[in-house]
Amino acid sequence: MLSPLVATFRTPDLRKKIFYVLGILVLYRLGTTMPSPGVNFKEIDRCVEAASRGDSGQIYSLINMFSGGALLQLSVFAIGIMPYITASIIVQLLTVVIPRFEQLRKEGQSGQNKMTQYTRYLTLALAVLQSTGIVALAASGNLLPSTGPDCNSQDIISDRSIFGLVIIIMVMTAGAMLVMWFGELITERGVGNGMSLMIFAGIVARLPSEGRNILNSSGGLRFGLVCVAILIILIAVVFIEQGMRRIPVQYAKRMVGRKMYGGSSTYMPIKVNTAGVIPVIFASSLLYIPQLILQLTNQNSTEVAGWQVWMQDNLINPSSVFHIVTYFLLIVFFTYFYVAVTFNPEERADDMKRYGGFIPGIRPGRPTAEYLGYVLNRITLPGSLYLGIISILPNLFMDIGSGSAANIPFGGTALLIIVAVGLDTIKQVNSQLMQRKYEGFLK
Numbered sequence: 001m002l003s004p005l006v007a008t009f010r011t012p013d014l015r016k017k018i019f020y021v022l023g024i025l026v027l028y029r030l031g032t033t034m035p036s037p038g039v040n041f042k043e044i045d046r047c048v049e050a051a052s053r054g055d056s057g058q059i060y061s062l063i064n065m066f067s068g069g070a071l072l073q074l075s076v077f078a079i080g081i082m083p084y085i086t087a088s089i090i091v092q093l094l095t096v097v098i099p100r101f102e103q104l105r106k107e108g109q110s111g112q113n114k115m116t117q118y119t120r121y122l123t124l125a126l127a128v129l130q131s132t133g134i135v136a137l138a139a140s141g142n143l144l145p146s147t148g149p150d151c152n153s154q155d156i157i158s159d160r161s162i163f164g165l166v167i168i169i170m171v172m173t174a175g176a177m178l179v180m181w182f183g184e185l186i187t188e189r190g191v192g193n194g195m196s197l198m199i200f201a202g203i204v205a206r207l208p209s210e211g212r213n214i215l216n217s218s219g220g221l222r223f224g225l226v227c228v229a230i231l232i233i234l235i236a237v238v239f240i241e242q243g244m245r246r247i248p249v250q251y252a253k254r255m256v257g258r259k260m261y262g263g264s265s266t267y268m269p270i271k272v273n274t275a276g277v278i279p280v281i282f283a284s285s286l287l288y289i290p291q292l293i294l295q296l297t298n299q300n301s302t303e304v305a306g307w308q309v310w311m312q313d314n315l316i317n318p319s320s321v322f323h324i325v326t327y328f329l330l331i332v333f334f335t336y337f338y339v340a341v342t343f344n345p346e347e348r349a350d351d352m353k354r355y356g357g358f359i360p361g362i363r364p365g366r367p368t369a370e371y372l373g374y375v376l377n378r379i380t381l382p383g384s385l386y387l388g389i390i391s392i393l394p395n396l397f398m399d400i401g402s403g404s405a406a407n408i409p410f411g412g413t414a415l416l417i418i419v420a421v422g423l424d425t426i427k428q429v430n431s432q433l434m435q436r437k438y439e440g441f442l443k
Contacts, residue, residue: 007433014191014432021190024182025201031077031178032202036171038159039074074138074156074168076175079130080202081195084180087122089278091115096341123180124173131172135165191432192425200421203414230415233390237419240386243272245379247372252356270376273383274343277416279334280391283327284413290315318395327395328388335384345372390416 009015035041095101104111139157157168179198186194215223246267290311314322349369351357358364362371391413 008429011433014429017189017191021186021192021197024186024190024194025197028077028179028182028198029201029205031175032075032080033073034076036074036076036078036168038157038164038168040156040158041073044073044156074134074172076171077179078134078172079127079176081176081179081183081198083126083130083176084119084123084183084195085281086126087119089281090122091119093341120180124177127173127176128169131169131176135168135172139165192421192428196417196421196424199417203418233393233415234419237390237415238423240272240383241416241419241423244269245272245375246270247375248360249352249357250360252358268348270343270379271383272379273386274376274380275335275338275383275387276420277387277413278338279331279384279387280413280416282334282338283330283391286330287315287323287327324392324395328392331388331391332384335387336380339376339380339383343376345369345376348372387416 008018035044091101095105101115104114107114135157139160157164159165183194183198186192186197190197211223211227214226218226246269248265248267251264251266294308294311294316314320315326317323346366346369349365349372352359352368353364359368359371362368
């Protein structure tokens with residue numbers, strides 16, 4: 001393991017790319033700790049520390065994870081990379097609905113550049129909406145609940161004038177666009193996917209503090225058990241993330257001018273987890289809607305209705321059976337939905353037929369598309385169950401460490417992102433090493 005690592009840093013251009021990525025990640029982490037103007041940073045620290053000891057730490061857990069803990073601190077990069085991720089998912093899904101986007105996707109690099117421009121515009125709009133919502137909740141005292149005499153959530157924003165709030169919104173929006181630019185720079189000039197690496201850095205940066213919280217609240221024995229459980233889950237996640245179904249593909253020989261092409265044998269890889277962490281993001285975002293409705297309805301009311309109590313006990317409480325079952329079923333549904341949107345068996349069958357490829361024992365054309373759809377449906381089932389089980393594990397063990405073990409850095413989504421980004425980055429470094437006749441990380 002050390003020899004390829006030494007070879008990586010001995011390669012001048014690869015070493016330059018790695019230090020370039022590390023430099024941008026350092027700037028990103030500095031921005032997550034820099035408070036926005038007009039924010040009482042000391043009061044926020046007290047409220048965050050008090051809220052992390054209870055279930056209120058689940059509020060905005062998904063966006064707070066992607067921002068590396070910057071959301072609840074209202075820093076310059078408070079909303080982080082979340083607007084760009086949402087915009088990318090929306091544009092990708094619109095390629096199925098809007099024929100114009102489907103045409104751009106087939107135009108190659110020029111069409112991809114146009115779709116990237118649309119994604120940037122949508123990112124700007126979403127950044128304005130998200131920053132406005134977060135600042136409005138913070139100004140009204142609903143972002144972080146008052147959990148005792150040490151925390152007054154009404155005082156986290158010192159300047160509540162229209163001008164002061166607009167300044168905070170503009171700073172957060174500019175921070176989101178700057179984070180998007182950082183991610184694009186890493187993708188173009190560095191190693192790995194920029195957006196994924198920044199999410200990875202944000203999650204890893206919170207691991208020591210969350211581990212210390214579990215150690216202080218539960219003791220060394222439970223902390224050791226949590227570490228062993230995380231190690232077992234990581235091994236299982238790596239094993240399944242690397243799993244794939246290889247469909248053999250044979251290409252017939254054909255004459256092009258005076259040259260003979262084809263006649264080779266290859267395979268079409270279909271991963272067990274084809275959808276990645278997108279279904280988990282969709283399900284988490286959808287389950288946050290009841291939390292938002294409850295916050296808006298309780299803002300100006302003193303009495304709690306029966307339906308609000310039911311939502312709090314069943315949909316919002318992460319340890320309730322109804323919440324866990326609903327979360328699991330939503331992940332399974334969105335896994336099938338996203339795979340159906342991103343993987344088109346008929347299009348893959350047409351591409352194979354166009355280039356003279358066929359699956360041994362399967363006729364080209366419609367029979368090939370039906371076979372690919374059959375294989376995809378069967379392999380998506382274990383992938384969806386795997387995503388659901390990994391994601392609900394923190395909810396099942398809420399009582400370990402007084403709820404601290406369910407903190408987001410140790411949650412299923414965080415482990416999925418850490419493993420996926422780590423494997424993808426290692427593969428990219430390995431491919432660049434192989435180009436220089438080095439022995440890479442993966443054998």
